[in-house]
Amino acid sequence: MEPIATEKEGETTIELEGSEIEYVSYGGEHHLPLIMRLVDEELSEPYSIFTYRYFVYLWPQLSFLAFHRGKCVGTVVCKMGEHRRTFRGYIAMLVVLKPYRGQGIATELVTRSIKVMMESGCEEVTLEAEVTNKGALALYGRLGFIRAKRLFRYYLNGVDAFRLKLLFPRPELQTSLQMMATKHENHEERHLLQESL
Amino acid sequence: MAEKVRLPINPSIPSGEQTVWADISLLLDSACKAIVVEYLLPTEEIDSNESVRGYYSSDANLRDGELIHGENFNLFAAMSALEIMDPKMDSGIVRRYYSVDEAIDSGAAPVPLSSDRTVDVQCVIDIMDHLLACEATWHKGHSLAQTVFSCIYLLKPDRTSPHALLHSYCRVIRATCNSVVSVVSDARTNEEEDLFTMTYGLPLKGDGDEKCLSMLNAVEETISRQLRACKAPPSKKRVVEDIEPLQTNPDLEEEFCKALLCRIRFRKHFYHALTAMKRPQGRGLELARKHIACCLSELDSILKSSEFLCSNACGTCEDGLEDRTTASGCQPIGFDASLNCRLSAPTPPRAIKILSWIKAVEYFQKLLHDLDILCSYSLDPLLEGVLRFVVEFQKFQPDLVARAHLQVLLVHDGKLYGRDPVFTVISKAAALPEFPKDHEIQNNEVLVQLGQLVISLLKILCTNAAWQRRKLGKILQDWRVSYMQLELAFKKEFRDISSTLIDEAGSLAELIPSTAIGHLSASSLCDKISKHILVWVEEQTYWIASRFLVLGFELELYSPNEYCMVYWYMYVVFIKLAEKTHLKMLTSHETGKRKAKKKKDSLKDLARDYQIPPGVLLLQCHIYLAEALTMFSFLQMLAALRNEHKVFPSLGPFNTEYERFNQHFELLQKASIPDPVTFFSYEESTMNAHLSNPVMHNCFKDALRIAKELRSSFSHDPERVAELRRIEQVAEHNGVALNLICRLGTLEPSLKVYFEFSHHPYFATVVVKRS
Numbered sequence: 012m013e014p015i016a017t018e019k020e021g022e023t024t025i026e027l028e029g030s031e032i033e034y035v036s037y038g039g040e041h042h043l044p045l046i047m048r049l050v051d052e053e054l055s056e057p058y059s060i061f062t063y064r065y066f067v068y069l070w071p072q073l074s075f076l077a078f079h080r081g082k083c084v085g086t087v088v089c090k091m092g093e094h095r096r097t098f099r100g101y102i103a104m105l106v107v108l109k110p111y112r113g114q115g116i117a118t119e120l121v122t123r124s125i126k127v128m129m130e131s132g133c134e135e136v137t138l139e140a141e142v143t144n145k146g147a148l149a150l151y152g153r154l155g156f157i158r159a160k161r162l163f164r165y166y167l168n169g170v171d172a173f174r175l176k177l178l179f180p181r182p183e184l185q186t187s188l189q190m191m192a193t194k195h196e197n198h199e200e201r202h203l204l205q206e207s208l
Numbered sequence: 209m210a211e212k213v214r215l216p217i218n219p220s221i222p223s224g225e226q227t228v229w230a231d232i233s234l235l236l237d238s239a240c241k242a243i244v245v246e247y248l249l250p251t252e253e254i255d256s257n258e259s260v261r262g263y264y265s266s267d268a269n270l271r272d273g274e275l276i277h278g279e280n281f282n283l284f285a286a287m288s289a290l291e292i293m294d295p296k297m298d299s300g301i302v303r304r305y306y307s308v309d310e311a312i313d314s315g316a317a318p319v320p321l322s323s324d325r326t327v328d329v330q331c332v333i334d335i336m337d338h339l340l341a342c343e344a345t346w347h348k349g350h351s352l353a354q355t356v357f358s359c360i361y362l363l364k365p366d367r368t369s370p371h372a373l374l375h376s377y378c379r380v381i382r383a384t385c386n387s388v389v390s391v392v393s394d395a396r397t398n399e400e401e402d403l404f405t406m407t408y409g410l411p412l413k414g415d416g417d418e419k420c421l422s423m424l425n426a427v428e429e430t431i432s433r434q435l436r437a438c439k440a441p442p443s444k445k446r447v448v449e450d451i452e453p454l455q456t457n458p459d460l461e462e463e464f465c466k467a468l469l470c471r472i473r474f475r476k477h478f479y480h481a482l483t484a485m486k487r488p489q490g491r492g493l494e495l496a497r498k499h500i501a502c503c504l505s506e507l508d509s510i511l512k513s514s515e516f517l518c519s520n521a522c523g524t525c526e527d528g529l530e531d532r533t534t535a536s537g538c539q540p541i542g543f544d545a546s547l548n549c550r551l552s553a554p555t556p557p558r559a560i561k562i563l564s565w566i567k568a569v570e571y572f573q574k575l576l577h578d579l580d581i582l583c584s585y586s587l588d589p590l591l592e593g594v595l596r597f598v599v600e601f602q603k604f605q606p607d608l609v610a611r612a613h614l615q616v617l618l619v620h621d622g623k624l625y626g627r628d629p630v631f632t633v634i635s636k637a638a639a640l641p642e643f644p645k646d647h648e649i650q651n652n653e654v655l656v657q658l659g660q661l662v663i664s665l666l667k668i669l670c671t672n673a674a675w676q677r678r679k680l681g682k683i684l685q686d687w688r689v690s691y692m693q694l695e696l697a698f699k700k701e702f703r704d705i706s707s708t709l710i711d712e713a714g715s716l717a718e719l720i721p722s723t724a725i726g727h728l729s730a731s732s733l734c735d736k737i738s739k740h741i742l743v744w745v746e747e748q749t750y751w752i753a754s755r756f757l758v759l760g761f762e763l764e765l766y767s768p769n770e771y772c773m774v775y776w777y778m779y780v781v782f783i784k785l786a787e788k789t790h791l792k793m794l795t796s797h798e799t800g801k802r803k804a805k806k807k808k809d810s811l812k813d814l815a816r817d818y819q820i821p822p823g824v825l826l827l828q829c830h831i832y833l834a835e836a837l838t839m840f841s842f843l844q845m846l847a848a849l850r851n852e853h854k855v856f857p858s859l860g861p862f863n864t865e866y867e868r869f870n871q872h873f874e875l876l877q878k879a880s881i882p883d884p885v886t887f888f889s890y891e892e893s894t895m896n897a898h899l900s901n902p903v904m905h906n907c908f909k910d911a912l913r914i915a916k917e918l919r920s921s922f923s924h925d926p927e928r929v930a931e932l933r934r935i936e937q938v939a940e941h942n943g944v945a946l947n948l949i950c951r952l953g954t955l956e957p958s959l960k961v962y963f964e965f966s967h968h969p970y971f972a973t974v975v976v977k978r979s
Contacts, residue, residue, distance in 0.1 A: 061286035155860035161674040
């Protein structure tokens with residue numbers, strides 16, 4: 012199972028005022044059909060109801076929905092867990108209805124999830140995005156994600172994916188490294204660089 | 209709270225670690241939309257039995273979204289559930305036919321295709337064309353079962369035997385697929401071939417397929433005669449009249465014959481080419497080239513035949529060229545991709561899009577051109593040459609089949625080209641002094657491991673760019689470890705070897721007094737070997753690191769605000785690479801001088817005659833460009849942010865440039881490449897970046913100057929001349945752009961400055977525009 016995240020360029024846009032969108036944390040089974048409908052509409056990957064349940068039952072605190080006048084217009088679904096000795100968050104699905112794109116809804120949704128991941132002790136966050144999905148790539152780029160890998164023909168439709176990664180700072184590590192580096196710099200590195208010029 | 213239904217575990221089929229078998233027949237009876245669970249994974253995760261409301265069925269009547277409970281079963285495992293009757297998931301769903309036989313009985317693949325022989329020929333040509341489209345789609349990454357073997361005629365090899373034309377064509381298709389599958393399996397170009405080589409349950413090897421060429425030749429001969437007969441002037445007609453025409457309409461005879469002939473000949477030459485390329489040690493490459501040339505010319509004829517076929521079929525061939533899978537534009541008879549989904553090879557249930565016929569022809573043209581480049585390769589015995597060839601070859605972005613052939617050619621039986629033992633390759637590459645061929649030094653465990661690293665490097669370089677980069681990043685650590693092991697081994701174990709060498713050196717000096725070995729004591733020989741190998745291993749390591757960094761551009765892994773750190777890292781790695789390359793050349797140069805027995809003047813000579821080798825100077829150009837672009841992209845990043853009224857780049861909502869730096873170069877840092885380099889040395893190096901800094905201007909100027917001077921040194925090497933040209937263009941353009949920006953003041957808001965890769969694949973060209 013490899014979910015994808017997407018936020019494609021919109022066509023017609025509904026202009027919103029900042030306060031019009033209401034963000035809600037996943038609240039129970041009544042939210043499930045809303046999430047499923049949104050994702051089914053926008054993504055091609057075949058997910059059964061069990062895929063959604065896996066995420067929202069185990070990590071309800073990482074899923075959010077965006078409502079506009081009572082209508083669900085966007086959602087984010089995530090998980091977190093141990094991965095190769097790293098505690099890692101994973102963004103499984105991110106969808107905003109086309110007319111509502113380009114107004115920061117996806118950014119707000121995903122930022123909320125990432126904050127919870129960070130507070131829960133995640134060291135990093137990952138996800139996959141189609142290489143052609145410029146909107147999503149720009150969004151995650153602004154949040155500090157880097158394109159760590161390219162995955163050859165990752166999706167069933169034959170398109171490559173980028174594995175995007177966001178590494179959280181580890182303050183204690185950075186300070187000690189900085190101290191070590193300052194020592195080094197005075198000696199070898201300056202030498203190395205100057206020599207090469 | 210729902211009540212659980214415990215299912216009896218079927219005792220006749222034991223549950224394994226990956227599976228649970230449960231008898232659900234009772235449930236299925238009453239549930240029209242049940243969930244069958246397959247491929248269950250073992251579980252250590254939360255047992256959610258109690259926490260999940262309504263998760264289990266309260267009685268035997270399963271409703272939509274409900275789940276049967278098995279022993280080792282959790283929410284994660286449940287994701288693998290397939291929803292029956294969902295066309296996206298259920299591969300067993302009946303679309304048209306239950307079986308191949310049923311399809312045949314229903315007339316889905318008649319033999320002959322029509323009692324009207326003209327129609328029959330038309331239909332066979334459509335099948336040929338659609339098969340070509342299927343084959344290209346398969347090469348491009350889909351399963352054989354959903355592409356080529358969606359052809360019902362191929363699934364029942366014996367059925368076609370009364371139809372010589374169709375039969376021989378089906379045979380050569382199967383044989384070709386078989387040949388391609390075997391090359392790709394041998395090459396193991398990683399992950400990609402998984403789907404590609406999956407052939408379970410498909411009749412890939414029909415009895416007598418090995419005779420496909422003789423059958424095809426016979427058919428070709430018949431049609432050639434039919435073509436001659438219809439073209440013969442009326443006076444000669446009588447002589448050839450005993451030949452039955454291909455079909456019944458004399459007006460169409462010639463064009464139909466031609467259309468069939470080029471299709472048949474293409475298959476024949478393609479099969480020949482593939483077979484010749486497989487010959488050991490590249491012995492069949494020359495022959496393969498001839499067949500490749502024939503293939504390309506037949507493809508041209510195939511393309512030309514489209515006009516006739518199209519107008520014959522529907523009177524016009526204007527629209528829909530992009531989508532149709534045949535030259536005529538007609539739907540082919542005898543294909544059903546859904547049959548295999550139900551019956552044989554593991555196939556994704558969803559229908560796939562077959563490439564159009566025109567795209568398929570283009571694919572084969574590209575494949576043949578790639579194979580031709582491969583076949584014209586001279587099997588360079590020097591590793592440096594091999595690496596350069598592979599890198600150049602990869603620039604054409606060859607697909608899986610061409611890359612698999614490249615790999616099988618390069619590495620066979622653990623030898624280069626199946627010919628040169630790896631140690632010989634390393635000896636040449638590291639310019640080792642001569643020593644006895646069978647000496648135990650090459651059996652040293654660490655050197656054997658180094659040999660394996662060289663082999664895996666070659667294999668990795670043949671994979672697709674995405675996979676290649678990941679693997680190169682990982683193999684870097686192995687090379688680093690190998691370096692340290694070699695260092696240790698040379699210190700300890702070679703002391704023993706040197707004592708044996710001392711004994712041999714005496715006799716050797718008598719045997720080959722003219723070689724350097726005569727002048728060297730055995731222990732200094734060991735010193736030399738270790739020095740040469742260590743320098744070479746380091747050079748290789750930095751070469752891999754530079755390739756790793758450069759591939760990031762091709763794969764679009766860097767965003768413009770990361771160019772600065774990427775160029776800086778490239779700059780540092782290029783310096784190390786140039787340093788090691790130079791050192792390697794110097795050490796072999798020294799040996800050369802000694803060989804020339806000019807001991808007295810050698811040092812003076814070195815100082816006077818010595819010029820930096822062109823290869824190192826070329827690297828110097830790269831260093832200059834990387835250095836200048838580091839500064840430039842840094843300034844650009846600052847300016848862009850200033851214009852957008854944003855804060856310093858290192859501040860994001862969740863992390864800083866420090867984390868991005870460490871993530872991008874994690875694999876390099878793990879391998880201490882280069883050592884010691886950290887984010888802070890990067891940060892420091894950009895402190896001095898400002899527009900009027902002469903270093904940036906001089907870097908572009910120097911790169912340009914050296915590139916121009918180097919032209920004459922590489923006059924025999926078109927690839928490098930092209931690289932020099934690219935360097936010149938980047939340096940020239942960027943120099944001008946920089947001057948322009950300086951003249952117009954700092955990077956002012958009305959000035960639009962951005963990067964393009966219009967001249968060089970990884971050195972950006974600065975574009976300045978007024979907005």
